[in-house]
Amino acid sequence: MTEQQEKQPYRVLLFYKYVHIDNPEEFAAEHLAWCKENGLRGRVLIAKEGLNGTVSGTVAQTEAYMKQLTSDPRFSDVEFKIDPAEHHVFRKMFVRARKEIVTWRLEDDVDPSQVTGRHLKPKEWKEALERDDVIVIDGRNDYEYDIGHFKGALRPEVKTTKEFPEWVRQNLAEHKDKKILMYCTGGIRCEKFSGFMLQEGFQDVNQLEGGIIKYSKDPEVQGDLFEGKCYVFDERIAVPINQKEDKVIAHCHHCGKPEDRYVNCANPFCHLQHVCCEECEVTHRRSCSDECREHPANRYDLDNEILRKREEEYRLEKEQALHSEHSPS
Numbered sequence: 001m002t003e004q005q006e007k008q009p010y011r012v013l014l015f016y017k018y019v020h021i022d023n024p025e026e027f028a029a030e031h032l033a034w035c036k037e038n039g040l041r042g043r044v045l046i047a048k049e050g051l052n053g054t055v056s057g058t059v060a061q062t063e064a065y066m067k068q069l070t071s072d073p074r075f076s077d078v079e080f081k082i083d084p085a086e087h088h089v090f091r092k093m094f095v096r097a098r099k100e101i102v103t104w105r106l107e108d109d110v111d112p113s114q115v116t117g118r119h120l121k122p123k124e125w126k127e128a129l130e131r132d133d134v135i136v137i138d139g140r141n142d143y144e145y146d147i148g149h150f151k152g153a154l155r156p157e158v159k160t161t162k163e164f165p166e167w168v169r170q171n172l173a174e175h176k177d178k179k180i181l182m183y184c185t186g187g188i189r190c191e192k193f194s195g196f197m198l199q200e201g202f203q204d205v206n207q208l209e210g211g212i213i214k215y216s217k218d219p220e221v222q223g224d225l226f227e228g229k230c231y232v233f234d235e236r237i238a239v240p241i242n243q244k245e246d247k248v249i250a251h252c253h254h255c256g257k258p259e260d261r262y263v264n265c266a267n268p269f270c271h272l273q274h275v276c277c278e279e280c281e282v283t284h285r286r287s288c289s290d291e292c293r294e295h296p297a298n299r300y301d302l303d304n305e306i307l308r309k310r311e312e313e314y315r316l317e318k319e320q321a322l323h324s325e326h327s328p329s
């Protein structure tokens with residue numbers, strides 16, 4: 001085992017595939033049982049249209065997961081984005097059957113295997129991004145954009161994916177002949193989003209293949225032109241992307257200094273996600289306002305206790321994982 005693997009003996013996988021699944025409920029139940037038995041944690045959504053997931057586990061567990069999934073001919077060509085991690089980044093394993101693997105609820109649903117924008121490889125994306133006659137759309141939600149995005153990208157005023165069609169119609173209707181570049185975290189949201197834009201009459205719609213995460217790992221571009229961090233939907237909350245330049249673009253909600261860590265307000269009736277530096281987290285008791293700080297239900301102390309216990313659990317798990325993968329079999 002290399003030194004890097006000892007420090008980060010876990011991995012996080014990010015993957016999706018639009019492919020027909022006959023019986024999502026049955027598939028979900030079987031998949032959940034397999035994941036639990038093999039020690040994986042995370043979230044996998046299954047629908048008739050495909051699968052969308054992110055899981056964490058040790059190197060051996062994630063290897064086994066990839067082998068298991070790709071042994072199914074429907075998923076033989078799934079592309080996995082792989083991130084090393086210090087421990088699990090999820091508390092539990094969820095596998096759920098849904099109507100869609102990303103909730104769009106379009107009036108005219110798009111089948112990305114039939115209609116979708118052109119996929120650009122990281123290098124092609126970077127070249128296109130450097131042109132000045134393109135419109136770059138961040139295909140994620142506003143709070144994701146705020147801690148990191150591609151230089152020059154439009155900030156979509158949306159809180160959920162469902163709000164995109166309205167936003168596009170209100171803001172971009174006059175630009176149907178322009179070259180459109182869109183991106184998201186791992187590529188899945190752009191598959192339908194770009195298809196929607198083609199249906200709306202946009203002529204030249206392009207998407208970043210494999211999203212920000214793959215772009216970050218590309219040996220040639222190394223995340224260049226991405227500013228800030230990438231929001232992720234697990235305990236890490238944000239991951240670094242640009243290997244050439246590490247820039248912090250957001251600011252602490254309280255003191256205004258450059259910062260890109262998100263916390264949730266400790267008042268359970270507020271729960272506002274806000275950017276907060278480590279010092280202000282202590283002085284403001286992880287609250288977005290004085291009112292929330294003084295709220296009788298404030299969970300600051302309670303949550304810190306939970307966090308301490310969780311860290312201890314992770315430490316023990318990691319020791320066990322390292323031990324079992326070292327011992328001769």
Ligand SMILES: [Zn+2]
Binds near residue numbers: 252253254257281
């Ligand atoms: Zn601060």
Ligand SMILES: [Zn+2]
Binds near residue numbers: 266271289
């Ligand atoms: Zn609050």
